[in-house]
Amino acid sequence: MNELVTRADAMGLQVSVHCVGCGAVRQVLDAYEAAQKANGQRDSRHRIEHVESLHPDDLPRFADLGVVASMQPLHSPRGGFFPPYAPGEILHDHQRPRAFGWRNLRDSGAHLIFSTDWPVVPVPVMPTIQGAVAPLDLPEDWGDDNQAQTLDEALASYTRDAAWVEFNEEKKGRLAQGMLGDVVILSRNLDEMAPDTLAQASPIATICGGHITYQS
Numbered sequence: 001m002n003e004l005v006t007r008a009d010a011m012g013l014q015v016s017v018h019c020v021g022c023g024a025v026r027q028v029l030d031a032y033e034a035a036q037k038a039n040g041q042r043d044s045r046h047r048i049e050h051v052e053s054l055h056p057d058d059l060p061r062f063a064d065l066g067v068v069a070s071m072q073p074l075h076s077p078r079g080g081f082f083p084p085y086a087p088g089e090i091l092h093d094h095q096r097p098r099a100f101g102w103r104n105l106r107d108s109g110a111h112l113i114f115s116t117d118w119p120v121v122p123v124p125v126m127p128t129i130q131g132a133v134a135p136l137d138l139p140e141d142w143g144d145d146n147q148a149q150t151l152d153e154a155l156a157s158y159t160r161d162a163a164w165v166e167f168n169e170e171k172k173g174r175l176a177q178g179m180l181g182d183v184v185i186l187s188r189n190l191d192e193m194a195p196d197t198l199a200q201a202s203p204i205a206t207i208c209g210g211h212i213t214y215q216s
């Protein structure tokens with residue numbers, strides 16, 4: 001892994017690796033660190049997809065190495081799509097309290113983006129936004145911290161920050177002069193909705209490049 005990532009990084013490529021468990025995440029962080037030592041630091045925006053379980057010693061390494069965490073709030077049982085895991089299923093007991101640590105990663109200074117990961121979870125975005133902003137309470141062995149995001153944080157992770165991670169921050173992700181003009185108009189004002197009802201908002205129109213592409 002170290003050799004492959006170092007070679008890709010030396011070619012100027014952006015690397016993305018899917019990792020779910022603590023050991024896999026550590027192995028990829030080690031590879032990104034090895035690439036930096038071999039090739040020097042650059043604005044690579046390498047990322048890790050999922051990061052469902054993370055050893056606490058590796059939490060600060062995301063920010064230290066500039067590695068992006070790309071996560072999917074509906075993967076967590078707190079998101080309301082999948083039921084809570086039975087003890088010993090999917091995660092070890094010692095992993096459960098810190099699993100799906102969106103807030104932990106954001107507060108550590110790491111770059112955090114959100115995505116849907118269809119077809120594992122549904123395409124509509126608003127259930128994922130609700131899962132991030134209003135995660136469900138789970139049994140105590142899942143820990144006391146539900147990793148909730150603010151609405152602005154969740155929206156930014158889906159738009160502005162997702163554009164940044166693909167080096168398109170000057171083209172899309174924000175409404176600004178000279179940018180692509182991609183807009184989604186929703187049926188509800190999200191700021192006026194209770195967090196646990198955000199999934200009820202739905203697109204009534206989409207605009208792509210300044211042209212209407214969908215109307216309900």
